[in-house]
Amino acid sequence: MTSRVPSLILGRLLIALVTLTIVSFAVFFATTLLPGDTATILLGQAATPEAVAGLRTAMHLDEPALLRFVYWIGGLFQGDLGTSYANHVPVATLVSGRLANTLKLAGLTTLVSVPLALTLGITAAMWRRTLYDRIVTIATIGVISVPEFVLATLAVLVFAVYLKWLPALSFTYNIDSFSGLLRAYAMPVITLTFGVSAQMIRMTRAAVIETLNTPYVEMALLKGASRPRMVLRHALPNALGPISNAVALSLSYLLGGVIIVETIFNYPGIAKLMVDAVSTRDLPLIQSCAMIFCFGYLILITTADIVAILSNPRLR
């Protein structure tokens, strides 16, 4: 039997590439449609017509959009993200530090939330329709129905202001020890974990339950297998596809969706960078951030698809 995996994976990568192309077009032209002129916004209250005109020329804003798109795409292919309108620093410089921060936060949150969510989801499925299951199910809905900024503020009040266990801000500059790492990241990670876990728990539980209803799990039971064995050995490997998809979707939130957490904990991540960029109409920066989010999303989704393909021996 010839393996279909390479061609399937290739297909997924191709799809991701097509999507990325669509995104790049959409992003560029959507951002150029933003009203308000960069020069005017940069000057704020000081925007006199002469000053605006001067700045526009200085920033090459008077060239047609299509030409700028060509430059931009050309630059992207060479790894050049352009130069920020707002402060003339290469976008790559602005983005790199922030991206690293975002990835760090996302990574730590993933390390905490994925095992937690999978454990809760799997155990809830394992003891389906027990009190435990009900508590987990209701609690997950409960948690996702509290706005994130309430959770974050509450966490700050309790842990930073009253108990003074943790800093209210996430200082991530001089982390030299594990406890320092914990202190800096504890609260953002906790808040985000609440946000992203609920969906993963729900999906994992549903996917495992779905496979628990299959004849081969019943067969395992009839072979005398224990409940954990049935779930872990038989149900879980076959639920990997949908679970990895749910995990990828939830984690994609950690790239661009964390704006509120970044704001409240003053964490210098990439979402805040993009918000700044939008308010200053810093088009190269907006475009780069948007592309990064889309790229991250596609990486996650494509990885999930590939995991699903690899976890299915029928395709091997």
Add this chain to the structure above:
Amino acid sequence: MKTHSSTEPRASTGSLTAWSGYRINLVGLAAFSVVLFWALVALFAPYITPHSVGEMIDLDYFGPMRPGLWLGSDYLGRDMLSRIIYGARYTVGISLAAVSIACFTGVVLGMTSAVLRGPVDMVVSRILDAMNSIPSKLFGLMVVAAVGSSIPVLILTLSVIYVPGAYRFSRALAINIDTMDFIMVARIRGERLPYLIASEILPNIIGPVLADLGLRFVFIVLLLSGLSFLGLGVQPPYADWGALVRENIGGLPFAAPAVIVPSLAIATLTISVNLLIDNLPQKIRDRSAS
């Protein structure tokens, strides 16, 4: 992609049988009461608000609950009860409108893609995938920047954000249904696309789609509050619940009702909607009883 269609048998406890063979779950009934309560509050808001929404009646701010100001006062000394009542209008109304538009569009597109396959599927899937890859809050931010904030814009923005999700979900379901022989039968009968999706596929995926709609409703209510954080929201003096929480968040350290009550309102509504959908009255199909 497998999706979280709930195929598990329902728990047999806590249910009662009523009306011509419909089984009603007690949890569902309770959830329905809460949803109905908020729906009525939203509907009759103008008649039951004790004060005008914008009127500043309390000299203090973040005032406690007391007679006359049953839910305390907000950050400007306005009556929280009146604001919550009006907030119900916006939260329920906007979220419902948005979730309906999003699900309708997403589900129709999803079923169409599943039935037509081929290039249509490919193109629609890729475009919606691309849309999905833009974080929702940042998309909202761009919209505010581009066209400003008004209720139609808000509803449309929220809808657009949730179309890809509804699409992905319903397409996956519809593809499973599409492989069934009865679809094949309808096709070789010569049926056209509208009949196929509306009459053959939709009735079979409506259950999971409704469950998904419930979850999406929760996310939309929350996103609405998140967007108010970014300045896309209802015009003052009115405010949706998320905005109420947001504008009164400063009262959290004082445990002011102004921040706690709208949070509770959001939680009761979203949890009830989900419980209601999970426990919808079910027509008893009892073969052995017949």
Add this chain to the structure above:
Amino acid sequence: MTNLVEIRGLTVEATTDSGRWIQILKGIDLDIAAGETVAFIGESGSGKTTAAMTLLGYARPGCRISGGTVTVDGHDMVTLPEKDRAALRGTTVAYVPQSAAAAFNPASTIMEQVIEVTRIHRLMPPDEARRRAVALFRALSLPNPDSIGDRYPHQVSGGQLQRLAAAMALIGDPKVVIFDEPTTALDVTTQVEVLRAFKAVTAQHRIACVYVSHDLAVVAQIADRIMVLRNGAVQETGSVHDILTRPAHPYTQELLHAFHPDTGGREALPAADSGAPLLEINTLSAGYGPPQSNGQPLVLAVKGVSLQVKRGTNLGIIGESGCGKSTLARAIAGILPACKGDIQFNGKELWHSARQRSHDQLRDLQIVFQHADTALNPAKSIEDILGRPLTFYHGLRGKARDARVDALLDMVRLPRALRHRRPAELSGGQKQRVNFARALAAEPKLILCDEITSALDTVVAAAVIDLLKELQRELGLSYVFISHDLSVIEAICDEIVVMYRGQTVETIIPADRQPPQHPYSKLLFSSVPKLDPTWLDTLNIDADRMRVA
């Protein structure tokens, strides 16, 4: 304790949608001695599988053992704690499922799953377990016994999987093995091999067997005793010989009767062959997958088939799974456009794709699928299902439509009250009748019947066939009848085409009573089990098999 298994007063209850508990096994008593094989026979819903599973102390979700005792090797499986029951499963009692394809975990290798019992119960070191498994594979005459265990379930055929499932059951040296319709999903030629393998191995290890089946002929080959079940109650228990020759209970008699279908029912054709054939296909080829450079699809399932159906006559197409018979039906119906050849229907050439065919052509040529479960939209009422073609093809609405739906229900002998039900509320036979009634609603000239009886119990299938014959007389239809079941085809068809590997190998006219000539046809025809208990042991089909290969 003389008997290995003793069942006394066993009752099992199931919960209904409304939460009521109803009895689905109503007091069963049975003894099985060591090494004895007892068959549970009955139609679907009779409780035969439920009864067999109680030996494992197991009731499917939504069911519970509510009374009686099931003593296996001295343990009462009913009262034993779950943990102790689990300890007996796989070691004392083992289970061979109906569909091995579904019962194997697709994500793990066969060997892992076969020896899992030894891991769970810590019976032996894995290496030893693997050696044992290979020995069992050999005993069950599986090909490549040394390496087959390294494959994944989807990489081996259905017949092999079924034997592997038996190996999985036998590895723990059980005293009792439950075979749950283990050959129902198999082709007849495969079934013969599997049955032989089972019989040999269980006899060698002196294992007691419970063999659950609805097929009396298969049971006759393998069982010592038969227990006939219906609606959760034992109708009759007796030795194979007694049951086959002196059935006491009316239901058993009905079963036996269904096994001897009225093949002589079709009188010779009236002189209809003078006219042009209703359907004529010439060198039709069809297949799946992307087109290759030569214009043909990647996998060619039908290779240049030609045949004719005369007006008012029936054509049977027989062959094993994978022979291309269903693909042929789909190509005729236009579901899978043929890549070559032409189809003449009712004097006109048909487009290969159904999309391009005219409204009338679509109406005149209907297809009925094998699985009524998937062919009927579960979300719609019977009325809507039958009403749609009436509206679509004939523009009927309102009262006229209602009347016609009633007429159709009458035609297929279903009570009119069913019109408001959903498919899930009907029995398998009822569903298949609705499925057929929908095709009739179009008022077609030709109906393609794709394995429409193979999912039905013997008695029910016989009734459906009788109905089809009757309708043909009344309405002057023609059928193309696709099946792997020779007895069904023989009962209704004027002409039988045998398909093998995408081609027709022989055309047989049953009325001529000529034995098949082609070696494959011979193999196929001889593999159909007979009620004679000695048939399997005396069968010599290996010569045919050699020639076919």
Add this chain to the structure above:
Amino acid sequence: MTKTPETRTPKNWTGADDSMVESAIRRGASRRDLLKMLLAGGVSLAAADLVLGRAGMALAATPVKGGALKAAGWSSSTADTLDPAKASLSTDYVRCCAFYNRLTTLDQNGIPQMELAESVESGDAKTWTVKLRKGVTFHDGKSLTADDVVYSLKRHLDPAVGSKVAKIAAQMTEFKAVDKNTVEITLASPNADLPTILATHHFMIVADGTTDFSKGNGTGAFTCKSFEPGVRSIGLRNQNYWKGGPNVDSFEFFAISDDNARVNALLSGDIHLAASINPRSTRLVDGQKGFALSKTTSGNYTDLNIRLDMEPGSRKDFVDGMKYIVNREQIVKSALRGFGEVGNDQPVSPVNPYHNAALKPKAYDPEKAKALFKKAGVLGQSIPVITSDAASSAIDMAMVIQASAAEIGMKLDVQRVPSDGYWSNYWLKSPIHFGNINPRPTPDILFSLLYASEAPWNESKYKSEKFDRMMIEARGMLDQAKRKEIYNDMQVMIAEEAGTIIPAYISNVDAINDKLKGLAPSPLGGMMGYAFAEYVWLAA
């Protein structure tokens, strides 16, 4: 959080009162006067003593050296810059103040004092001679010369620089480095305010020829260790500082845009100063042991602008009616929570020496307003009012005005628009909208920027030739008394004729950890006119 009775302030006491006392002290009130004032206000003697003690603390204590100062502003973005000409956010001002110096600076009373200049003199208010302090060096070791000053000032005239004060700088037509330490500045027309103008944050002195400002190479109290736009900056004590070094070893500054987060960061001890906190958050800090508030009324205001050249502002009665329907007391109380002073519809704030205190604010008079609206024929119409978070407290003010108007049957359709893009899309453009004006040091700058007929930011499109003439007359006038008289009249004209309603001057409230000492108010804004880092110290 338990509070001991001893440290508890009177119940009806707010941070606003603290600041009132503080400013009374600044005005020269004696302790006895103050006590009298407080007792009259119903404050017990013991409590009054405590309040005075707190206010006094800020003014007199001995600095302590050392410590790492951390402070948070409220706004920052990737557009953050260390180029003084482009500085636009408070964050930029704070950083520029830490890394650079100006020629002059304003003291607590708004009087210019010399900083890098030894003297700034002129005989005719047209040609000015600036003598530079000697022995001042930049962080990179280069000495300060006249060329640096010429370069620093001249670049504001170059449109490509995008200076925020290009308009003000435009009056400086000629710069001449007379010798190494002397610069001569010639103005287009006489302006007696030049020393004050030079105290503006944008006129910080940079080294000659600087084009890359990311290093923050100035003469200021801190050297720039790191600067990430939109993230943070760290300054280290400049060991060679000509004033003799700041008190703290290092100064880290960043912005926390979320109000509550900023206060929480202070309360949790992460920062020493949270700038410009929401008036409603003061309750959290006020009376909390270990924390204090610092209030500055510096002339910042949010105004309601009614364009006189458009409907309905072209109807004089409507504009007058609006001035009466604005309940200024309630705005100060509800929207500003007491952190502000009632305004009299003109831009020169009470902290400015030229403020016309005789001009009384219009009283809240709904009946009079109703009559005026009726006269204007707008009563019962729905009038759109644009508001946004961009102008501080504008939404809350709009709410107060809307509620008052509703009582007399006047429907104000308040439209909240996003702060993003507000200044370019709505401000100055919509018929009725809110604006927010930062403090400016001189009435002349305020008038020429906001009220002259050709003023670029003429918010209500006020046009008066008489006003323009008076402005130019006063500008070159060196006679202070005469000048003040003219300015008084101009303030009355604005209040009566222009369409800008200035209901209150907003106080800036900085919340501080009380380890932070030496913070004093400044007319240039909160955080000691953004220059606090150089002056404060951290108590042990």
